[in-house]
Amino acid sequence: MKTFCLSFPRLNLSLTTPDEIVPDVESAFFHSIGPGTHPSPHHEYGIEATPVGLGLFKNGRLTGHFGSSFELICRLEEDIENTLIQGMGNWVGFHAGAVMIGKGACVIAGNPDTGKTTTTFNLVEMGHTFLCEEVTPVDPETFRVYPYPQVLTIEGTYAEKYRLRYPVQNGTLKIIDSRMARYHANAVGSDPVLLKTILVPAYDPSQTPGIEEVSPGEMFTEILGYCFPPNGDDEHLFDSVIRICEKAEIFRLRTNSLRSMRELLKELFDPDPEPSDP
Amino acid sequence: MFYKRSHRVKVKKVGNSTALYVSDQKGIHVLNETALFIWEVLRDPFTFHELHYMLGETFEGDMARMEKDLRETLDLFLQYDLVFTES
Numbered sequence A: 001m002k003t004f005c006l007s008f009p010r011l012n013l014s015l016t017t018p019d020e021i022v023p024d025v026e027s028a029f030f031h032s033i034g035p036g037t038h039p040s041p042h043h044e045y046g047i048e049a050t051p052v053g054l055g056l057f058k059n060g061r062l063t064g065h066f067g068s069s070f071e072l073i074c075r076l077e078e079d080i081e082n083t084l085i086q087g088m089g090n091w092v093g094f095h096a097g098a099v100m101i102g103k104g105a106c107v108i109a110g111n112p113d114t115g116k117t118t119t120t121f122n123l124v125e126m127g128h129t130f131l132c133e134e135v136t137p138v139d140p141e142t143f144r145v146y147p148y149p150q151v152l153t154i155e156g157t158y159a160e161k162y163r164l165r166y167p168v169q170n171g172t173l174k175i176i177d178s179r180m181a182r183y184h185a186n187a188v189g190s191d192p193v194l195l196k197t198i199l200v201p202a203y204d205p206s207q208t209p210g211i212e213e214v215s216p217g218e219m220f221t222e223i224l225g226y227c228f229p230p231n232g233d234d235e236h237l238f239d240s241v242i243r244i245c246e247k248a249e250i251f252r253l254r255t256n257s258l259r260s261m262r263e264l265l266k267e268l269f270d271p272d273p274e275p276s277d278p
Numbered sequence B: 001m002f003y004k005r006s007h008r009v010k011v012k013k014v015g016n017s018t019a020l021y022v023s024d025q026k027g028i029h030v031l032n033e034t035a036l037f038i039w040e041v042l043r044d045p046f047t048f049h050e051l052h053y054m055l056g057e058t059f060e061g062d063m064a065r066m067e068k069d070l071r072e073t074l075d076l077f078l079q080y081d082l083v084f085t086e087s
Helices: A019-028 A069-086 A116-125 A156-165 A216-224 A234-247 A258-269 B033-041 B048-058 B063-079
Strands: A002-008 A011-017 A043-050 A053-058 A061-066 A092-101 A104-109 A129-132 A135-139 A152-154 A171-175 A181-185 A193-203 A210-214 A249-255 B002-005 B009-014 B017-022 B083-086
Touching (some): A002 A019, A002 A069, A011 A069, A019 A043, A019 A069, A043 A069, A061 A069, A092 A116, A092 A193, A092 A234, A104 A135, A116 A129, A116 A181, A116 A258, A129 A135, A152 A156, A156 A171, A156 A258, A193 A234, A193 A258, A210 A258, A216 A234, A216 B009, A216 B017, A234 B009, A249 A258, B017 B033, B033 B048, B033 B063, B048 B063, B063 B083
Parallel strands (some): A104 A193, A193 A249
Antiparallel strands (some): A002 A011, A043 A053, A053 A061, A092 A129, A152 A181, A171 A181, A210 A249, B009 B017
16 A cells, blocks of 8 residues: 555545556646655545445545546546635636646646636647646735646547647657547646736637637626536626636637647747748 | 606626616516616606606617606616605
């Protein structure tokens, strides 16, 4: 058995796992595994081999049985996300990815299937530093984005298409089947980063691609919809999201293909690249 | 029948826009130009016809269309408890 100490924003966990699962756990939580053990973790997770597969325990209570370590880890990731959201206190939790572009953070928010994760993936592959996946915690007082760098889960067919067109150079892309691929970024930001941009991707194969800068008033209620329910009162969330919207530059990114997304991201974040040596 | 602002409404500025919400409700509402005008005017109670007249004096356009916009806006204000009516 091995015990890992996992560190997330405002959340420290321990995870005890049988030796045969250790490589899977290390792969899934690579950037969150800290040295040693926490003296007092907020929650203790345990994995145990049982006659019917693998059991996942949280604080000594069985939360589920799983047929494979992959299924168990997906469930564990989800449970950690929920625990993180509940423990964020007065921070705002966006259902979003985030990357560091220059010295500022870009939060990529949106509804499912609009290209949120693929935008994060493309920005990381374009050389920007990975910060968050699925949950992006933002402190509305300091406007800092706190890293939550989990494995990106993207559609398998998208990953296949991507690999045919571009090299995967800043991480490891593992295609599991046509529905699912997992991307592990090589490097991640470890410190909080000042929020600069909110990007709202909108994928539709029938639309004309383009970038639209939008005002806080136009986007406020939509962005509010991308927040996890607040731990405190609604008014605090409203005020926090208003401040965040006013502080950030907000763009809607209309794409209709992998190529258009890549071109628009380049136009937005790298409009005048250094000329290469002849 | 007069339309009156609810005292439970809180007003928030969002950039150049204005949003309204009632503290025991989940939603917050960013106002469009017409809705903001009506909200501003309702500092004092007015009837539908008085509001319609003021809209016509302030904005250019088709009065029938304005009447429809006003009706829709007031219905939403009532639905979300932002205003109430009094005889």
